[in-house]
Amino acid sequence: MRIRASVRTSGRAQGRDRGAPPGHRRPAPLRTAAAVGAAFAAALALTAAAPAGAAPAPAADPAARPAQPVEYFTGPGGHPRHTTVPASAPLAPAARTSIAADGDVTPLVQNGPVADKLDVVFIGDGYTAGQQEDFHKAARAKWEKMTAVEPYASYTKLFNVWAVDAVSQDSGVSGDPTQDVVRNTALGSAFFCSNTERLLCVDTAKVEAYAAKAPAADLVVVLGHSSKYGGAGYNDVSSQVGYDGIATASSDNDQSDQIAVHETGHSLGKLADEYDYGQEGTYTGPEPTESNLTTLGADAMKSQQKKWYRWLGQESPDGGTVGAYEGGGYYEKGLNRPTDNSIMRTLGREFNLPGREAMIAGFHRHAKTLTADVPTGQPLARSGALRVTPLPGATPRWYVDGREARAARGATTVHPAALGVPADGRRHTVTVRATDPTDAVRDPSLRSLLTSELSWRVTG
Numbered sequence: 001m002r003i004r005a006s007v008r009t010s011g012r013a014q015g016r017d018r019g020a021p022p023g024h025r026r027p028a029p030l031r032t033a034a035a036v037g038a039a040f041a042a043a044l045a046l047t048a049a050a051p052a053g054a055a056p057a058p059a060a061d062p063a064a065r066p067a068q069p070v071e072y073f074t075g076p077g078g079h080p081r082h083t084t085v086p087a088s089a090p091l092a093p094a095a096r097t098s099i100a101a102d103g104d105v106t107p108l109v110q111n112g113p114v115a116d117k118l119d120v121v122f123i124g125d126g127y128t129a130g131q132q133e134d135f136h137k138a139a140r141a142k143w144e145k146m147t148a149v150e151p152y153a154s155y156t157k158l159f160n161v162w163a164v165d166a167v168s169q170d171s172g173v174s175g176d177p178t179q180d181v182v183r184n185t186a187l188g189s190a191f192f193c194s195n196t197e198r199l200l201c202v203d204t205a206k207v208e209a210y211a212a213k214a215p216a217a218d219l220v221v222v223l224g225h226s227s228k229y230g231g232a233g234y235n236d237v238s239s240q241v242g243y244d245g246i247a248t249a250s251s252d253n254d255q256s257d258q259i260a261v262h263e264t265g266h267s268l269g270k271l272a273d274e275y276d277y278g279q280e281g282t283y284t285g286p287e288p289t290e291s292n293l294t295t296l297g298a299d300a301m302k303s304q305q306k307k308w309y310r311w312l313g314q315e316s317p318d319g320g321t322v323g324a325y326e327g328g329g330y331y332e333k334g335l336n337r338p339t340d341n342s343i344m345r346t347l348g349r350e351f352n353l354p355g356r357e358a359m360i361a362g363f364h365r366h367a368k369t370l371t372a373d374v375p376t377g378q379p380l381a382r383s384g385a386l387r388v389t390p391l392p393g394a395t396p397r398w399y400v401d402g403r404e405a406r407a408a409r410g411a412t413t414v415h416p417a418a419l420g421v422p423a424d425g426r427r428h429t430v431t432v433r434a435t436d437p438t439d440a441v442r443d444p445s446l447r448s449l450l451t452s453e454l455s456w457r458v459t460g
C-alpha cells in the first residue's frame, strides 16, 4: 500500500494557462512508501483532510472556490475536451464520520496482497440501499469492458478490484435526463456540470472519504447510476489516500467504459492528450514532459534518441505506423503525436505502441511481477516451504546468498534446504527474482520496473 502526503495548492486556481506546456498539472507529490494497515490508512485520510491552515476555508459561493480542471467527452467516438469546475469544498468532520459509517467494501477481483497489486476502487452513486447489488453488477461489467482493452487484457492478474458501497437517498443522478432534475445522492453526481450535458461531475472530497474505506486505492472510478452517456476525468486531484486520478462514468451506458480507459492513460500511463482543439495556434513552449508528445520531428527524434524513437516505423495496434503526426496536447501545430488516432485522441480506439509501453510501466509502478505467500519481513525456516505467484509468462529465479540455484529456475514452490541453504546455524538469504517478459516495453528506464525481487532471511 502506498500512502502519499500531498501539498495542497487549493489557494490558487489550478487552471491550465494558455501557452504553458501541455499536460496535466498536479501538485508535486511527496511519496512515502509505508507498510501500514488499512485502519491506519483510513484514519490518516480522515484526519489529514482537515484544513490545518493549508487550505482556505471553503467559500459558500462555488464561483469563489478554486478551479478544478476536468476532462469530458462529447460522444462515444468524439474528441475529449477540457474545462474547469469549482473545486469541491473540504468535508466537515460530521460528513466524514457519516461516510465512514456508510456502506460495505466488497472485493470483486482478488489477485494478491494490496501492497503488490494495482487496486482499483469502484464507488457507486445514485444507488439506494436496496440497489447495491445492481452497483456491484455494474462495476463488474465495467471492469470487464475496461480490461478487454490492451494492455489491460494481458495484465488482469496485476489488479485487485474493490466495490465501495455508497447509499444514496434517491435512485439515479442529477441532470438525467434533463438539467432540471435534481437527485439527492451520496456523492452528488450530476450531468450538465458547468452547463455541459455530458460532463458528469462528482464531489471529489466525498470520493476521497469513500475511497479511504477500501484497503488501498490506486485508481478510483465513480459509477453514476444512469444509462445516459457521460463521464469526467479528474487528473489534478491531490489525494491523501494516494490514488492517481478519479474517473466518473455512467453505470449503464455500454460505451462510457472508454472514458475510464482514456482517463487511466493520464493517471497510470502519465500520457498527454493527443487531440487538439484546432484553434490554439502553434505551440512554442518547451519540450513536453509526457512520453507521447514532442516538438521534434521523426528524424530529430531518431538522431537525438528522444521520446518514442524506438518505435518509429513500427505498425501500431491503433492503425498505421508510428511516426510524428502533427497536432496534440490541444495544439494543432508545433506538437507531434506518435500515431494518427489512438485512444488518447479519440475514444473507442486502441493505445498506440508508445502508449502501451507507458501503460504497462504504469501498471508495474503499482503492482509487482511476483507475489509470495510469506511476507518478506518474516524469517523462513530452512525446512519450510515458500510459494510464489509470478505474472503469467514470468520465470522465477532463485538465489541463496546471491548465487542462483539453477535447478530451481521456474519453480513456484521451493524449500530453502533444497535450494542449498546449508545447515550451519548461520543466517542466509533466499532471494527470488522474476521479470515480465513483455517486448512491449523498450525504454530501459521503464524496463527496470518489470523486475520484482523478494528476499527472506533463513537460519541454516
Ligand SMILES: [Zn+2]
Pocket (backbone or CB within 6 Å): 071, 080, 233, 262, 263, 266, 272, 273
Ligand atoms: Zn484526456
